[in-house]
Amino acid sequence: MTQVPVQEKVLNENQRLAAELRARFAEHGVFVLNLISAPGSGKTALLERTLESMPRDARVAVLTGDIQTENDARRLARAGFPVQQITTGGTCHLDARMITRAVEKWNLGDFDTLFIENVGNLVCPSSYDLGEHAKVVLLSVTEGEAKPLKYPSIFAKAEACVLNKIDLLPHLVFDLRVAKANIEKAHPGIAVLETSCTSREGVRTWTEWVQARRAAEFSRATAGH
Amino acid sequence: MTQVPVQEKVLNENQRLAAELRARFAEHGVFVLNLISAPGSGKTALLERTLESMPRDARVAVLTGDIQTENDARRLARAGFPVQQITTGGTCHLDARMITRAVEKWNLGDFDTLFIENVGNLVCPSSYDLGEHAKVVLLSVTEGEAKPLKYPSIFAKAEACVLNKIDLLPHLVFDLRVAKANIEKAHPGIAVLETSCTSREGVRTWTEWVQARRAAEFSRATAGH
Numbered sequence: 001m002t003q004v005p006v007q008e009k010v011l012n013e014n015q016r017l018a019a020e021l022r023a024r025f026a027e028h029g030v031f032v033l034n035l036i037s038a039p040g041s042g043k044t045a046l047l048e049r050t051l052e053s054m055p056r057d058a059r060v061a062v063l064t065g066d067i068q069t070e071n072d073a074r075r076l077a078r079a080g081f082p083v084q085q086i087t088t089g090g091t092c093h094l095d096a097r098m099i100t101r102a103v104e105k106w107n108l109g110d111f112d113t114l115f116i117e118n119v120g121n122l123v124c125p126s127s128y129d130l131g132e133h134a135k136v137v138l139l140s141v142t143e144g145e146a147k148p149l150k151y152p153s154i155f156a157k158a159e160a161c162v163l164n165k166i167d168l169l170p171h172l173v174f175d176l177r178v179a180k181a182n183i184e185k186a187h188p189g190i191a192v193l194e195t196s197c198t199s200r201e202g203v204r205t206w207t208e209w210v211q212a213r214r215a216a217e218f219s220r221a222t223a224g225h
Numbered sequence: 226m227t228q229v230p231v232q233e234k235v236l237n238e239n240q241r242l243a244a245e246l247r248a249r250f251a252e253h254g255v256f257v258l259n260l261i262s263a264p265g266s267g268k269t270a271l272l273e274r275t276l277e278s279m280p281r282d283a284r285v286a287v288l289t290g291d292i293q294t295e296n297d298a299r300r301l302a303r304a305g306f307p308v309q310q311i312t313t314g315g316t317c318h319l320d321a322r323m324i325t326r327a328v329e330k331w332n333l334g335d336f337d338t339l340f341i342e343n344v345g346n347l348v349c350p351s352s353y354d355l356g357e358h359a360k361v362v363l364l365s366v367t368e369g370e371a372k373p374l375k376y377p378s379i380f381a382k383a384e385a386c387v388l389n390k391i392d393l394l395p396h397l398v399f400d401l402r403v404a405k406a407n408i409e410k411a412h413p414g415i416a417v418l419e420t421s422c423t424s425r426e427g428v429r430t431w432t433e434w435v436q437a438r439r440a441a442e443f444s445r446a447t448a449g450h
Contacts (some may be wrong), residue, residue: 040367142393
């Protein structure tokens, strides 16, 4: 019970830092996505395919979060774009302070798109605003159809759901229609994108979604001026 | 920063309740396992196969935790043994208070084995003692080989690691030897059990492990008297 006010204080402080981050991202024209999923749904693999599909001079960067290890940063750095690993120690999510510290090492004017790969966890990361323009939730088809009903918060907050590992569908007992109905129930109207990072099916549709969402964000911002 | 002492207080209170639970389990001769994994690794499916393999008069019960929905309790109840769903609201783990409330609805003398299926999360559940005799971590082979290095705490605390969904190995880029080496690195000497809840391969070895671990627990307890 005593936890509630402290938790609120932590979230309020996070909200303040996230608002500062959002202002800095807007100032430099950086579009920011916060990728959230269970451990092993394929966030790093999707980002590998995303970076590989980009021209060498793309102005893109990645922050990748994990409890321990620099594995993901090493994997992602192969594409040649700036990558920073954030290791949280024991913390089960990224927070705005961690993002603030990381982006201070960069000149944000060098980028137009920043991907943030959160710690693998479907619960806690959904509560921490990182100043992003949109959250994206990944769901691997190996995880079963019920996840959107069991973890409704992150599905409600995400603008898009990437249904990943669809190359495995022939080998699974997984009803794609039920899964999509559950996603739609948790978040009516959410964009649903099917991908395989092995066969590369759907990766182009995903990167096009990112580009379109970025364009929409900044035309909105311009219209607002 | 202010979070630390409150978090400690919460964990100390949990520890006190867990000790009470452990005493009650010992008094009634109930062997308790706490199953932890990422969302979608197959905890419910493993418990379904486990319950199906048991004789009708087995003295077994299940508590199953989720943020939302009674799905898992419905699935598990089909086997005919007592099952309770614990829905945590937004909380990302089960705690000892939730277990205390749930077991009050039962006569513990009716059971010799209690399975607790934790909320799908590789991080936070590892910090909350539920009065169990052993933690078991599940890792689906679809989740990649690096999980034991990225989430070392739960692998260090678990007595056994169930490598699940091995029927999918022919369709994955997954190196079983690397995964096992990483598990062994996170917890030297941990029991590693390979299972498929689809083909049922390895399920008997798993249930035998549970029986043997139970027998060891109570022979140890008797020797201690």
